[in-house]
Amino acid sequence: MNALAAAVQRFRGNPLRNEVGPIGIDFALEEIHLVQLEFRSNGQPQVRARASLPFENSRREALSQPLQFRSIIKRALASANFYGRKCVIAVPSDRFRTVSINYKSGAGKEQEAAAVLNVMKDRVDGDLNNYVLDYLPVSGRVKSDERLALVAVSERAAIMSLLENARKSRLDVGALEIGPVAVSRLVSAYAASDGIDNVMVINSGRRASYLTLLCGSDLLFDQEVSFGEINLIRQVAETLDMPEDMTRGLILRTGVRSSKVADPIAAAVDEAGVVNALSEILKPHFLKLVQEIKRVCQYAAAETRGGAVGKVYLLGSVARWPGSDGLISSLTGVDVMNMPNPLMMFVPAGNEPATDGDNSAPELSVATGLALRGMNANG
Numbered sequence: 001m002n003a004l005a006a007a008v009q010r011f012r013g014n015p016l017r018n019e020v021g022p023i024g025i026d027f028a029l030e031e032i033h034l035v036q037l038e039f040r041s042n043g044q045p046q047v048r049a050r051a052s053l054p055f056e057n058s059r060r061e062a063l064s065q066p067l068q069f070r071s072i073i074k075r076a077l078a079s080a081n082f083y084g085r086k087c088v089i090a091v092p093s094d095r096f097r098t099v100s101i102n103y104k105s106g107a108g109k110e111q112e113a114a115a116v117l118n119v120m121k122d123r124v125d126g127d128l129n130n131y132v133l134d135y136l137p138v139s140g141r142v143k144s145d146e147r148l149a150l151v152a153v154s155e156r157a158a159i160m161s162l163l164e165n166a167r168k169s170r171l172d173v174g175a176l177e178i179g180p181v182a183v184s185r186l187v188s189a190y191a192a193s194d195g196i197d198n199v200m201v202i203n204s205g206r207r208a209s210y211l212t213l214l215c216g217s218d219l220l221f222d223q224e225v226s227f228g229e230i231n232l233i234r235q236v237a238e239t240l241d242m243p244e245d246m247t248r249g250l251i252l253r254t255g256v257r258s259s260k261v262a263d264p265i266a267a268a269v270d271e272a273g274v275v276n277a278l279s280e281i282l283k284p285h286f287l288k289l290v291q292e293i294k295r296v297c298q299y300a301a302a303e304t305r306g307g308a309v310g311k312v313y314l315l316g317s318v319a320r321w322p323g324s325d326g327l328i329s330s331l332t333g334v335d336v337m338n339m340p341n342p343l344m345m346f347v348p349a350g351n352e353p354a355t356d357g358d359n360s361a362p363e364l365s366v367a368t369g370l371a372l373r374g375m376n377a378n379g
Helices: 003-012 059-064 066-078 109-120 156-168 179-194 229-240 244-254 264-271 274-303 324-332 365-371
Strands: 019-027 031-039 045-054 086-091 097-104 131-143 146-155 172-178 198-204 209-215 218-225 309-316 336-338
Touching (some): 045 066, 059 066, 059 156, 066 156, 086 365, 109 146, 131 156, 156 172, 179 209, 274 309, 309 324
């Protein structure tokens, strides 16, 4: 059994009957992803159901149009063996931002919350009542009488609209979470099994990417960077004078870094210079990402008293490009690897299709982390 599944099982013990967790729902940029886990009577965690459906038009329309929202939720739940309506929903990435703050620690929870609000008054536009804030204190990061926290900020109207659409869809929302918190549940277990304290996650998207810094189970930092698959493919297509769809297919087939594996086909392509050409075209754009990664590494060292980032996990669209993890690793000098497929950590249910052999980071990482809420020691 892998590290995360074993950790979850140890924490939960052996229930007398099957125990079903909440449905993790992630409104990603182009698809909605759902994952639900359950524990067998012997205490072994398994995947009960999973689903991924594309939006009929766009995520923006699905979130703003109640009929479209209800439609995709209904179809997604009907597409697999989901149980009940209790769920944990990820706040869409365009509906929140994160801010790292230092605040004077109070004697209790109410005083601490008041201290965070006092700092945030000067960090938002307008009245605080127009926003929904949630904060994560970083344990052990105390400087004199100050503490460090990561604050998630959303416009109240957007959150209320999301909750109202969920209510009309007959969903029982147990919690809203931001994606980095959900992913941290997966990563903290991977890192613990390797004995690594500081870990970075690069969640690469079609239009932008997110850098998340974790120290153990603590979420230290989260930042959006202008590094997206669409722009990268456009740059290569313009340079090679190729259609963008053909360019994407070429990158997915050949990769962006020479492979040391003795694959005759890959070797023939490499001899033609295609892989090296792609690498040289993309390297300046990857270097911009590397600059941001190095800034986060410096932040990690400052906040953890010299602790280095021991590993970087890559997930999302760019992670599916063969060699992308190796290219970033060679440019940063840090160990970079694709996020393991989270569903391969659990035993599939009897009527749930087994995951394929692809060990790259799937789009289900956030939904799986949401489904784990309350089912492991990290909450």
